[in-house]
Amino acid sequence: MVLGEFNLINTYFLSPSSRKEVLLGIGDDCAIVSVPEGKQLAITTDTLVDGVHFPSDTSPADIACKAIAVNLSDLAAMGAEPAWLTLALSLPRVDESWIKSFSDSFRKTADKYHVQLIGGDTTQGPLSMTVQAMGFIEPDNIMRRDGARPGDVIYVSGTLGDAAAGLRILQQGQTIDANTAWLVNRLNRPQARVDLGMKASAYCKCAIDISDGLVADLGHVLEASNCGATVNIDSVPLSHQLVENSINRNDVDWEMVLSGGDDYELCLVVNPEHENELMQTASEISLALTRIGVIEEHTALNIVDNTGAKYLPGRGGYEHFIK
Numbered sequence: 251m252v253l254g255e256f257n258l259i260n261t262y263f264l265s266p267s268s269r270k271e272v273l274l275g276i277g278d279d280c281a282i283v284s285v286p287e288g289k290q291l292a293i294t295t296d297t298l299v300d301g302v303h304f305p306s307d308t309s310p311a312d313i314a315c316k317a318i319a320v321n322l323s324d325l326a327a328m329g330a331e332p333a334w335l336t337l338a339l340s341l342p343r344v345d346e347s348w349i350k351s352f353s354d355s356f357r358k359t360a361d362k363y364h365v366q367l368i369g370g371d372t373t374q375g376p377l378s379m380t381v382q383a384m385g386f387i388e389p390d391n392i393m394r395r396d397g398a399r400p401g402d403v404i405y406v407s408g409t410l411g412d413a414a415a416g417l418r419i420l421q422q423g424q425t426i427d428a429n430t431a432w433l434v435n436r437l438n439r440p441q442a443r444v445d446l447g448m449k450a451s452a453y454c455k456c457a458i459d460i461s462d463g464l465v466a467d468l469g470h471v472l473e474a475s476n477c478g479a480t481v482n483i484d485s486v487p488l489s490h491q492l493v494e495n496s497i498n499r500n501d502v503d504w505e506m507v508l509s510g511g512d513d514y515e516l517c518l519v520v521n522p523e524h525e526n527e528l529m530q531t532a533s534e535i536s537l538a539l540t541r542i543g544v545i546e547e548h549t550a551l552n553i554v555d556n557t558g559a560k561y562l563p564g565r566g567g568y569e570h571f572i573k
Contacts, residue, residue, distance in 0.1 A: 258344065258372055263353055269333060269366045281368035283334060289386040292330035296321050300377035304438070305420055310348045311355035312438035313379070318359045320461065321383035322442035323514040327459040329393045329451025330385035332363050332444060337370035338380040363444060393447070397456030398475035398519040404543040405528065407443050407515045409489040410464060411502070412436035414510025419495070429491040436489075440514035446539075447516060449531045456519035463509035465563050468517055469551055480552045481543035483508075483561050508553070508563055519545060 264276050274282035285291050298317050300306055322332050337356070341349070360367060365383070416437035419430045426434070447457065456475065458467045464486070472479055483504060496502045518539075520528055525541075532539040553561040 258349065263337070263356075263367060263370075265357060265367070268361070268364075271333060272366055272368055275366065275368045276370075281334075281336070283368065283384075286386060288389075290389050290392075292325055292328050292385045292387045293382065294321055294324035294384075295380060295382045296324070297378060297380040305417075308438060310352035314352045314355035315359045315439045317379050317381045318356065318363070318365070318383075319440045319442045320514060321381045322363055322365070322385075322444055323440065323459040323461065323516075325383055325385040326442050326444045326447030327393065327457045327516060328387060329391050329447050329454075329457070330387040331448055332365045332383060332385040332442075334368045334384045335360060335365050336382040337367060339370065339372050340375040340378045341372065342375065342377055363442065388451070391451040393451050393454055393457040393518075395456065395458055395471050395474035398471050398477050398479075398545045399521070400477060400545055400547045401522065402456070402519045402545040403522055403525065403541055404468070404479060404481065404545065405518045405520065405539050405541050406460065406464070406487065407446055407518075407532075407537055407539055408441075408513070409487045409492070409538070410460065410513050410515060411492055411507030411510060412489050413440065413512035413514075414463075414506045415492050415495060417510075417512070418506065429494050432489075432491045433495060437512055440512065442514065443516045443537065445535045446518075446531065446537055449535070450516075450518055450520075450528060453524040453527050454518050454520045458517050460513040460515045460517055461511060463511045464513075464517065465508045465551065465553075466511075471517070471519060472545075472549065472551060475545075476549065478546045478548035478550045478552070479543050480546060480554060482556065483553050484556045485540060485542045487538065487540040487542075504561065505563060 271284045273284060298304060304313055304316065325332050412433050413436045416433040419434055424430055456471060458471050460467050468479065486507065488502065493499050493502065528539065
């Protein structure tokens with residue numbers, strides 16, 4: 251039997267409500283939800299397109315995981331608690347094996363972050379998916395791009411450059427071993443740093459998620475805050491898998507690390523008086539945080555090494571419509 255749109259939705263995406271704020275979910279013209287008293291609603295949307303945001307041979311399970319994580323990463327950057335998702339899925343044809351793998355992974359990933367799918371759309375067309383993520387945020391604990399001030403310090407979570415290295419591995423057809431598989435997994439299954447964002451927002455007023463590369467995304471913060479910064483390239487955290495894939499740290503492709511994108515780590519800008527709190531938070535959630543620079547009064551982004559020598563990036567980061 252060939253599944254039509256509504257049978258497809260009922261078979262693979264309809265599930266019992268998992269959040270008390272959802273008054274009416276999938277199955278009607280609109281979803282009806284309530285926002286807890288004293289909270290505001292944060293909303294973000296991202297589209298993933300076959301061949302642009304993921305290689306065409308990426309597994310449906312990986313695509314589903316990434317579609318959720320990249321949206322929740324935006325909520326994390328604002329300090330929001332994720333709550334609901336909508337999904338608009340475009341499929342070239344109905345392949346039940348593909349759809350089952352996608353929907354199973356989508357549901358599993360949503361459960362991991364305690365979010366509920368409450369609606370969306372399915373249509374025939376080139377493979378793409380648009381996820382809208384919504385979450386609750388404390389009005390006094392919102393991290394914004396325009397919140398950086400001279401004297402603040404810059405931290406990043408995790409390690410940078412892994413996803414870009416993973417993409418290069420796939421594009422070059424490198425042998426998949428333990429190291430390269432780990433890097434490819436960082437591309438296909440990014441982790442939204444939700445716990446970090448929610449906890450840090452109590453004392454941090456500025457953050458951004460690193461989706462298009464550190465240079466581009468920190469640049470957005472500097473532009474919005476009318477500030478500059480100096481980043482020490484020797485402090486930028488790298489995974490041992492990336493270093494080993496590059497032979498050693500001296501051979502690392504820094505253009506890829508700083509501008510490759512798809513990291514989905516958080517870049518946090520915090521007043522020095524809250525550094526101890528930030529590191530305590532990192533310890534509580536077992537997540538590495540690294541201080542990489544400082545906000546300054548000028549409006550440029552300077553990247554230097556331990557000797558003070560400047561590094562000049564060749565490009566700012568990924569941007570659609572510009573090659």
